[in-house]
Amino acid sequence: MRLAIPLAIIGGALALLLLFPGEERILGMAPEQLAQFAGLAAFAIVIFGSMLGMFRGQWTRAVQALAFWMAALVMLVGLYSYRDEITVFGNRILGELSPGTVVPGPSGEVSVVRSGGGSFVVDAEVNGRGARFILDTGASVVVLTSETAARIGIDVERLSFSRPVRTANGSTTAAAVTLDTLAVGPIVERRVPALVARPGSLFQNLLGMSFLERLAAYEIRGDRLIMRPRS
Structure with a gap:
C-alpha cells in the first residue's frame, strides 16, 4: 500500500504521455517536465512515507532525516540541471x-x-x-x-x-x-x-x-x- 500512490502518479503521467503524443504542453507542462515532475513527486512520497515509518513517535529525528533527503534531492536536481556547465568547468580544470x-x-x-x-x-x-x-x-x-x-x-x-x-x-x-x-x-x-x-x-x-x-x-x-x- 505504501507504493500505491507513487505508482499511481507514475502510471498517470505515463498514460497522459501515451494519450497525447507529440503535444507541446500537457497539464501546462512540457512532456519532459511532466515526466520529471511525476518521478520527483513519487520519489518524495516514498521518502516521506519511509521517514514516517522509521521514526514514528520521534518527530525531531524524522524532520532531520526528511530535511537531509530533501537537500540531497535538491542537490541532485541542481547537478543535473547544470550538467553541461559542470562538464565545461571540469574540462577547463583538466586543461589547466x-x-x-x-x-x-x-x-x-x-x-x-x-x-x-x-x-x-x-x-x-x-x-x-x-x-x-x-x-x-x-x-x-x-x-x-x-x-x-x-x-x-x-x-x-x-x-x-x-x-x-x-x-x-x-x-x-x-x-x-x-x-x-x-x-x-x-x-x-x-x-x-x-x-x-x-x-x-x-x-x-x-x-x-x-x-x-x-x-x-x-x-x-x-x-x-x-x-x-x-x-
Whole structure:
C-alpha cells in the first residue's frame, strides 16, 4: 500500500504521455517536465512515507532525516540541471592541469593552455591516431615527423622527399602528403595537405596553416589558444 500512490502518479503521467503524443504542453507542462515532475513527486512520497515509518513517535529525528533527503534531492536536481556547465568547468580544470589537453567549449570552440615552455602544445588525432603538435602559424602547412607519419600508416620509405623547406634547424626537404582527417577535439578537417619531414630533420609535429586557415577563427587570449570551427 505504501507504493500505491507513487505508482499511481507514475502510471498517470505515463498514460497522459501515451494519450497525447507529440503535444507541446500537457497539464501546462512540457512532456519532459511532466515526466520529471511525476518521478520527483513519487520519489518524495516514498521518502516521506519511509521517514514516517522509521521514526514514528520521534518527530525531531524524522524532520532531520526528511530535511537531509530533501537537500540531497535538491542537490541532485541542481547537478543535473547544470550538467553541461559542470562538464565545461571540469574540462577547463583538466586543461589547466595538463597543458596540451584540448578543452571543448559550449559553442563548438576548443581551447588549449600554453605549456610551461611558452609554446602551445595541441593533442590531436591524425587519421584516427593520436599525435601531439606544436602550434606554428609560420608554417604554411601541417608538418609531421617521419616517426609520426609511420605510426599513422604512411609508408615513409616510399615517399619522395623533394620539396625544399626551412625549419628552425636550417634547410631540408620534405614529402607532400594528404591527411584523411586531422582532428583537434570536436573540430575535424578532412583531406588536409601536409608534409612529412625527412627522417632525423624534425622532432616535433607542426600545426600549420593548412589546418588553421580552415577554421572560422583562432586567437591567443592570454595563456589560452582558442580555435573556432566554421560550422
